[in-house]
Amino acid sequence: MKILINNNDLNEALENVSNLGFVPTMGSLHKGHISLIKQSKKKCNKTIVSIFVNPKQFNNKNDFEKYPRSKKRDLSILKRLKVNYVYLPSVKEIYKVKKFSKVIISKNDKILCAKYRKGHFEGVIDVMERLIENIKPQKIFMGEKDFQQIYLLKKYLRKHSSKIIECKTIRERNKLALSSRNSLLQKREINLAAKLITNIMKLKKKLNMQSNIKKVLNKTANEIDKLQNVKIEYLELRNVKNLKISNKLKNSKIFLSFYINNIRLIDNF
Numbered sequence: 001m002k003i004l005i006n007n008n009d010l011n012e013a014l015e016n017v018s019n020l021g022f023v024p025t026m027g028s029l030h031k032g033h034i035s036l037i038k039q040s041k042k043k044c045n046k047t048i049v050s051i052f053v054n055p056k057q058f059n060n061k062n063d064f065e066k067y068p069r070s071k072k073r074d075l076s077i078l079k080r081l082k083v084n085y086v087y088l089p090s091v092k093e094i095y096k097v098k099k100f101s102k103v104i105i106s107k108n109d110k111i112l113c114a115k116y117r118k119g120h121f122e123g124v125i126d127v128m129e130r131l132i133e134n135i136k137p138q139k140i141f142m143g144e145k146d147f148q149q150i151y152l153l154k155k156y157l158r159k160h161s162s163k164i165i166e167c168k169t170i171r172e173r174n175k176l177a178l179s180s181r182n183s184l185l186q187k188r189e190i191n192l193a194a195k196l197i198t199n200i201m202k203l204k205k206k207l208n209m210q211s212n213i214k215k216v217l218n219k220t221a222n223e224i225d226k227l228q229n230v231k232i233e234y235l236e237l238r239n240v241k242n243l244k245i246s247n248k249l250k251n252s253k254i255f256l257s258f259y260i261n262n263i264r265l266i267d268n269f
């Protein structure tokens, strides 16, 4: 496994590589990341994983600072998985090129996380453009857990020849989606988060053509909001093609975001 930290390293290592699979991450690796890496290894000749906690996509300095980091453990996981390359750029390395024009997300797309995390996706799109430009992968493996992220990247990334491959969300047995942020929660908070997710999944199964879905979800959101130390940001059914609010289950998913003790979790199903 080669560790690469700058453009020279990348150019040298990747010069003759064809069908390169890329898994961008912010580290603190878990089974969700591992599933992306395994798919890349299956579908590509070589796999590169980046670990970069991108300050520009955090709308809150405190959130950036407390974001979990575990470089040593991550590297040992990547080595065990026999990943070919790990890209560990510094903030300075990524932002040394200033030429990227500002990303502007349209008003219609300022929904879900784009509504509540100001500047977040602008930061994600910008850093992905930089990573793609540096790495030039054929395929990029990303998780559906961040459905809106994939949706906006497909819409706003400047023309490039990499293909984004969507990978399904990996969950714990209790149905909670794996997330690096889960490590910031206490055991009882994890249990509460899992219970909320399971209940909303059950609720979704009970919804039918007759249901006033918006009303049911609003009522559920209000009930969740009354729980101690829980704050719900959104709970909405949206069409997966255009992310418009939907009142039909077909081609739609429930999207939700909530805080438990100031730790923000998102999911969709």
Ligand code: AMP
Residues within 6 Å of the ligand: 024, 025, 026, 027, 031, 032, 033, 035, 036, 141, 142, 143, 144, 145, 146, 167, 168, 169, 170, 171, 177, 178, 179, 180
């Ligand atoms: P992150 O390190 O949180 O920025 O995530 C890096 C990539 O892993 C993104 O494409 C995420 O969507 C994906 N990912 C995170 N959690 C999961 C999960 N539970 N299942 C599948 N993919 C995930």
